[in-house]
Amino acid sequence: MPIAKWKIKGIVDDYDTCGCCGRRGLKRTVALMPLDADGNEDGTPEDVAYYGTSCAATALGWTQRKVTDTARAAQAEHNQRDNYARRMISIYAPVEFAPTRDKARVYYSRNHYRRATGVKASEEVAKLLAEARATLADTTTGPARPSRIEDFHRYLVIFTSDELIFLVQRVPEEETERQEQAAAAHRRADQIRGSIRVVAALDADSAHDVAYADELTREWNTKGWQAAHA
Template sequence: MRVPKWAVKGIVDDFTECGCCGRRGLKRTVALMPLDADGNEDGTPEDVVYYGTSCAATALGWAQGKVTATARAAQAKRDQRDDYARRMISIYAPVEFAPVRDKARVYYGRNPGQRNTGVKASEEVAKLLAEARATLADTTTGPARPSRIRDFHRYVVILTSNQHIHLVDRVPRDEERRREQAAAVRRRAGQIRGTVLVVAALDAEAAREVAYADDLTREWNTKAWQAAHACDHPAQI
């Protein structure tokens, strides 16, 4: 059986020149990681090459359609890993340096099955954050993605009376637009008899995770964001 020389890692918009034939102006390229003789990945992101789909098909010995479909599937998995990493950082980075008791309450609150099993919350939080940051730092199919608390954005969230999320909207940087958003949010919350939260997160999906978290998680989320932006003096909703 022929052992492939490359693993398809994803499809890339940032590289528009084929690393095989040199053709330029491509809409996208396929990221290929070299494999060793046993079919294991044999390199780092710096060893990845970016080929046009036709050259990638030749290199892999596949039909061009299969290359495109495989690259898109690989990229979708990469995007899912990124989404998970952003959620983990948005939840746990604010408690990274919190007192052990608070860190444990946040971790076990999300993972109750691990309480009293010998699993140490501090170690698990450190592990989750290290893995999440490594995921977002991976440059195989694009530049590193934001991963610091400083990179968090503020999101306003409306919860319905039965605690379902009705709206998640990023808080504008412009002060006048913030005031307009705040008025609109209060008005809408009143109409549905909902409540309003403001949370900080790396993206809107992660903001939903924070909004659904417990009070202590949100308390540390607010503290961490305020500490990271202490010099900015942002207006509050």
């Protein structure tokens, strides 16, 4: 059986022209990474071709339905990697230049099982951040995504009385809107006998992680936000 020459990496909205037949105005294209003779990826994002589903099906010898299903699955995996990367950056970027002791406490609070394994927290944090930033910088299926502390937004998190997250809201930029949001949030927290925290993160899902993190992680999260917006 011949080895495929392409691997589907996902679905792209930024390219509406098929790189094979030249057809324009497509709703989406499929990102195809070239493969070498052994079936391994053989290129960078700059080498990716963007084909319409019909041309992609011809190139792969598949049906259009299989191309579409595979592309959607690949894109879902891509999005999951992005989500994980945003979480890692939201947690660890604020402690990147923190004292070694604090960095270790933050890392081991989330990775208890690694405390007695000889793993160095500073090295692991640096590795996690490098991998996360590389993930968000990948342009295979779209432009690079925000990955800096300067890209963080503040989120207001309301907890129930048993410390479960009830609501996460992005804090508005405008002062009057912030005050209105805060007042409404306090009323709601009082109604459910809950509490409120404000954290900084790349997105709302990452804000969940930060809000649930230990006190030291949240302390450095606040410091990171303040330093980036001083």
